[in-house]
Amino acid sequence: MNTVFQKPETLTDVQMHYCPGCTHGIIHRLVAEAIDSLGVREQTVGVASVGCSVFAYDYFNCDMQQAAHGRAPAVATGIKRVLPESIVFTYQGDGDLASIGMAEIVHAAARGENITVIFVNNAIYGMTSGQMAPTSLLGQKTATSPRGRTVEEMGYPIKVCELLATLDGPAYLTRVSTHDSRHVLQAGKAIKKAFEIQQQKKGFALVEVLSTCSVNWGMTPVNALKWMEENMVPYYPLGVYRDVTAKEGN
Numbered sequence: 001m002n003t004v005f006q007k008p009e010t011l012t013d014v015q016m017h018y019c020p021g022c023t024h025g026i027i028h029r030l031v032a033e034a035i036d037s038l039g040v041r042e043q044t045v046g047v048a049s050v051g052c053s054v055f056a057y058d059y060f061n062c063d064m065q066q067a068a069h070g071r072a073p074a075v076a077t078g079i080k081r082v083l084p085e086s087i088v089f090t091y092q093g094d095g096d097l098a099s100i101g102m103a104e105i106v107h108a109a110a111r112g113e114n115i116t117v118i119f120v121n122n123a124i125y126g127m128t129s130g131q132m133a134p135t136s137l138l139g140q141k142t143a144t145s146p147r148g149r150t151v152e153e154m155g156y157p158i159k160v161c162e163l164l165a166t167l168d169g170p171a172y173l174t175r176v177s178t179h180d181s182r183h184v185l186q187a188g189k190a191i192k193k194a195f196e197i198q199q200q201k202k203g204f205a206l207v208e209v210l211s212t213c214s215v216n217w218g219m220t221p222v223n224a225l226k227w228m229e230e231n232m233v234p235y236y237p238l239g240v241y242r243d244v245t246a247k248e249g250n
């Protein structure tokens, strides 16, 4: 019998702790598949951030380092500069990357650090039970915006890909989604490309992956996917915001 589907080598056997309907697990798998397919597991170092994915070091079967909240791009910068032949990625939520870690990511992108950033945008602080994130949508009810986010009180949600695209440093910026299987496949391709960019020493690559948080959104897993498609995708348009390889015709 042929094996047609199996766990990627870059995932351990540890059972993930994610809530039903959360797409962190799918995104872990896509990252692991990309590392497997490029054959770089032995030289890869992942940087786990703080948030629901804090235990990523238990789930990825490669070298992992834990960073303080928001500081993953700085930790990744250090690892990559000391070990330039390694493949270094960060895995960060939107609270981690776009709130406490905003300065870190902007400067790593501006420096054009040759690292891969997986940015999981679920529009909320998941781990700490649903406070408003910089990416929470207008009108979105969270623990700290119980009547819904308003421009008057909280300002506008931050579009990270668009913001980083104002810098000259990044080599690859793209936004993908996990709301259905077609988009999950596209997300996998983007994540693989973000690792290839690093392999080719082209510089900073970030993939923003729209993700669910059904428990803190107060929805069933199915409704959370639908809400993501109907509300997050229109505000956070999917697509490529920078691709230096496009100019080269690759």
Ligand SMILES: Cc1ncc(C[n+]2csc(CCOP(=O)(O)OP(=O)(O)O)c2C)c(N)n1
Binding pocket: 050, 051, 052, 053, 069, 092, 093, 094, 095, 096, 097, 100, 120, 122, 124, 125, 126, 127, 128, 133, 213
């Ligand atoms: C210095 C510091 N401040 C605050 C916290 C509390 N904290 C832990 S996770 C988190 C937010 C995580 O949200 P996000 O990055 O969106 O990831 P998610 O859990 O949604 O995947 C916060 C504020 C902390 N651990 N350390």
